[in-house]
Amino acid sequence: MASIAEQPATLSNDEIRRYSRHLIMPEVGMEGQLKLKQARVLCVGAGGLGSPLALYLAAAGVGTLGIVDFDVVDFSNLQRQIIHSTADVGRKKLDSAAESIAGINPHVAIRKFETRLTSDNALEIFREFDLIVDGTDNFATRYLVNDACVLTGKPNVYGSIFRFEGQASVFATENGPCYRCLYPEPPPPGLVPSCAEGGVLGILPGLVGVIQATEAIKLILGSGEPLIGRLLLVDALAMRFRELKLRKNPDCPVCGTNRTITTLIDYEQFCGVRGAEQPATGKLGDMTPEELKQRLDRGDDIFVLDVRDPHEYQICNLGGHLIPLKDLPQRVGELDATREIVVHCKLGGRSAKAVDFLKQNGFTNVHNLVGGINAWADRVDPKMPKY
Amino acid sequence: MKIMIPTPLRQYAAGQSAVEVPGSTVGEAVQALLGSHPELRKHLYNDQGKLRAFVNLYLNEDDIRYLQQEKTPVAAGDTLSIIPSIAGGRG
Numbered sequence: 001m002a003s004i005a006e007q008p009a010t011l012s013n014d015e016i017r018r019y020s021r022h023l024i025m026p027e028v029g030m031e032g033q034l035k036l037k038q039a040r041v042l043c044v045g046a047g048g049l050g051s052p053l054a055l056y057l058a059a060a061g062v063g064t065l066g067i068v069d070f071d072v073v074d075f076s077n078l079q080r081q082i083i084h085s086t087a088d089v090g091r092k093k094l095d096s097a098a099e100s101i102a103g104i105n106p107h108v109a110i111r112k113f114e115t116r117l118t119s120d121n122a123l124e125i126f127r128e129f130d131l132i133v134d135g136t137d138n139f140a141t142r143y144l145v146n147d148a149c150v151l152t153g154k155p156n157v158y159g160s161i162f163r164f165e166g167q168a169s170v171f172a173t174e175n176g177p178c179y180r181c182l183y184p185e186p187p188p189p190g191l192v193p194s195c196a197e198g199g200v201l202g203i204l205p206g207l208v209g210v211i212q213a214t215e216a217i218k219l220i221l222g223s224g225e226p227l228i229g230r231l232l233l234v235d236a237l238a239m240r241f242r243e244l245k246l247r248k249n250p251d252c253p254v255c256g257t258n259r260t261i262t263t264l265i266d267y268e269q270f271c272g273v274r275g276a277e278q279p280a281t282g283k284l285g286d287m288t289p290e291e292l293k294q295r296l297d298r299g300d301d302i303f304v305l306d307v308r309d310p311h312e313y314q315i316c317n318l319g320g321h322l323i324p325l326k327d328l329p330q331r332v333g334e335l336d337a338t339r340e341i342v343v344h345c346k347l348g349g350r351s352a353k354a355v356d357f358l359k360q361n362g363f364t365n366v367h368n369l370v371g372g373i374n375a376w377a378d379r380v381d382p383k384m385p386k387y
Numbered sequence: 388m389k390i391m392i393p394t395p396l397r398q399y400a401a402g403q404s405a406v407e408v409p410g411s412t413v414g415e416a417v418q419a420l421l422g423s424h425p426e427l428r429k430h431l432y433n434d435q436g437k438l439r440a441f442v443n444l445y446l447n448e449d450d451i452r453y454l455q456q457e458k459t460p461v462a463a464g465d466t467l468s469i470i471p472s473i474a475g476g477r478g
Contacts (some may be wrong), residue, residue, distance in 0.1 A: 048475070139474045162473040165394040183472040185440035198395070200475055235394075244445050244470065247453055260442070289463070326398055326426075 009034045015107060019061050019141040032221045033061060037107075039220040040064040040307035042129040044117055044145055046097040047071070048205030049135030049159050052082035053213040057133075058101040058108045060217055065101060066129055068112040069093045076387065110255050111213035117141055122148040131219055133157040133212050140267040146171060146179035147264055150254045157210040157215050164201040166234040169227045169246065172255065176228035179247035182257075189272035204236050279308050285355060287342055287367040289376040303336065305343045307354045308373075312346060316373060325350045328357060335381035337363050344369035344376075346387070388461050390420050391468040399426040413446060414457035416467055431469070441472040 009035060011019065022028040028036075039062050045052045046069040058065060073081070073088045073096055081093075088096035095110045101108055113125055117136075126132060126148050134145045134156055142160070149156035149172040156171040158179060172178045211232065218224040233242045254261040295302055304320030306313060313322050323331045327343070335341065341363065343351040348371050355368045369376070377384040390408055392400045392465065400406060401424065408423075410416035421428050425459040433439055446450045451459050 137475050139472070142474055160473045161475045162396045165473070167470075167473060182443065183441050186474075187439070187441040187472060198475075233468075233470070242468075243448065244468070245448050245450065247450065249452075 005261065009038055011037070018105070018107075018328075020044065022061070027223055028221060032223070034219070035220050035222070036061045037063040039131075040066065040129045041216055041220075042066040042068065042126065042132045043135055044132060044141070045069045045135035045137065046081075046083060046093040046133060047077065047137065048080045048161065048200065049209040049212060050097070050133075051081045051240045052206045053133055053135065053159075053216070054097060054101060054257055055083055055104060056213040057216060058105045061107065062216075062220070064109045064111060064129075064159065064182050066113060066125070067094055067095070067097055067124065068113040068115065070116050076295065080200065080205050081204070082162075110259035117144060119144060121263060123152055126152045126154055129154065131155045131157060131190060131216060133159075133216055135159065135209065137213070138271070140271040142179060143186065143270060144264065144267045147261060148252050150178050151262075151264070153232045155219055157212045157219070161200055161204050161208050163198055164204055164236040166204055166211075166236070167231060168208055168211045168215070168232045168234070173226075173228050175248070177246045177248040178252060178255045180245060180254050181252045182231065182246055184249075184253070201236055204234070207234055207236060278367070279303040285359075285367050286370045288370050289378075289380045292342055292376075301339060302341045303341045305335065305341050305354070306345070307343055307350050308345050312387070315387050316377070318373060318376065320344065325354055328354055330362060332358070335363070340365045340367075342367045342369055345372050347372040347374055388416055388463055388465045388467060390416060393469055393471055395471060395473065396427060396430055396469065399430060400424045411456075411460060412457065413444060413451050413459045413461055413467060416461055417444070418456070432469075443470045444468070445470055448467060 003312045016023065019033050022033050023030055041056050041057055041062050043065065046054065046067050054067065073084045073091050073093055075089055077084060078086060084093065084096045092114065094114050098110045098112060101110055122144055132145060132149050132154050134142060136145060146156055155173045156179065158171050159168045160166065170176065171187060203328045215227050218226050229246045231244045231246050233244065250256050252261060263367055272331060304318050306317060306320035306322045307325040307328065309324050310322065323334065343354045343366060345351040348368060351368045351372065355366050358366045374386055377386045388408060388410065390406050392404055392406060397404060408416045408418055410419050410421035429441055431439060446459055446461060447466055448456060453455065
């Protein structure tokens with residue numbers, strides 16, 4: 001890539017053996033392999049997308065891999081985050097990822113950034129890399145990654161997933177569109193479910209992450225046709241790949257002709273407080289799992305309403321009355337407005353919406369179980385399965 | 388014509404991934420869709436009746452913002468895709 005400082009680099013005999021299948025291909029060859037070796041790629045997130053893409057970039061011989069992550073490996077990650085192993089549960093994702101990468105290719109220099117990417121640190125971190133791969137999971141960080149890429153002039157290799165559907169593109173190249181050209185604004189908080197609430201097919205981040213790795217390698221090599229100005233749509237269930245044309249929006253606030261965004265902004269505010277889909281806490285009308293347990297044990301007359309979907313009820317339940325959130329308007333007649341009602345879902349997001357809906361419909365004594373059934377499993381009933 | 392419904396919105400369209408609708412423009416086709424699946428409306432349009440900024444409509448491969456928006460004429464064999472932003476990936 002043009003931004004890489006020209007420095008003499010060579011491959012050792014070990015490296016030549018390792019990369020022989022690249023070296024014998026004219027599209028890569030020695031010249032391409034040295035470009036890979038000198039390339040510095042930043043993976044934002046070491047989760048679903050970050051796992052396969054970091055593994056493949058490391059195996060391919062990208063010389064410097066940066067990883068930004070602040071999370072800890074959880075059992076529920078292992079269904080798709082293949083850079084982490086069962087033995088890594090409880091460890092920092094950064095440490096676990098670095099170990100896997102080093103195991104695959106000891107020639108890779110790993111830069112660990114144990115932090116949440118923020119408006120205060122993004123530009124500084126991005127400057128040390130040639131291209132950025134976005135493997136984040138919330139709108140606030142996606143807009144932050146995009147804007148920081150535009151402001152620092154680094155390509156943004158984008159991938160995003162939901163259930164069994166994915167999107168991939170290359171944003172923020174010199175003449176190509178950016179993420180804001182495609183979506184000027186994020187959805188209001190709560191309207192689009194996160195993977196924790198909506199689920200994701202385990203192989204999907206593999207498919208999309210490897211597409212991102214492919215694009216990163218093509219950008220480094222300067223060959224092929226990168227996904228610039230194209231949005232690739234992946235539907236794993238139908239196994240259909242489609243492609244849409246993207247245009248650079250001349251009115252884009254960050255990369256258009258009359259730019260209004262020239263520095264990083266407050267992305268949490270831009271995306272709403274709950275842009276990261278954190279469970280709501282401390283609101284009036286909330287009830288903690290401990291409080292609910294205490295009241296139920298005491299024999300208080302409490303009606304537990306479960307607004308999850310039936311397949312979630314099968315995993316675990318509190319014996320509550322099941323009305324999925326989307327059916328609530330039609331089935332509200334099943335509820336008795338004179339009784340005290342506690343609503344729960346998995347994490348507290350859907351139940352908060354159900355509480356709002358019930359309050360608008362004349363229910364006065366309704367509470368939201370904070371943190372959902374997962375918080376109940378954490379704090380009241382450790383034997384309950386957590387999903 | 389056919390309207391493709393993305394995963395996050397299928398729950399508001401009786402679980403369908405594609406819906407056949409009549410109409411001679413993009414706007415008419417979308418109104419026909421909302422006629423049979425009214426719950427979709429608030430996910431596609433804001434309170435002022437404008438298409439939401441995180442939802443794009445593509446006629447075949449092209450963003451209707453760069454055609455004639457909702458007045459863009461459509462033919463029977465066309466496909467209209469609703470493409471909302473999705474954010475998952477790290478978690």
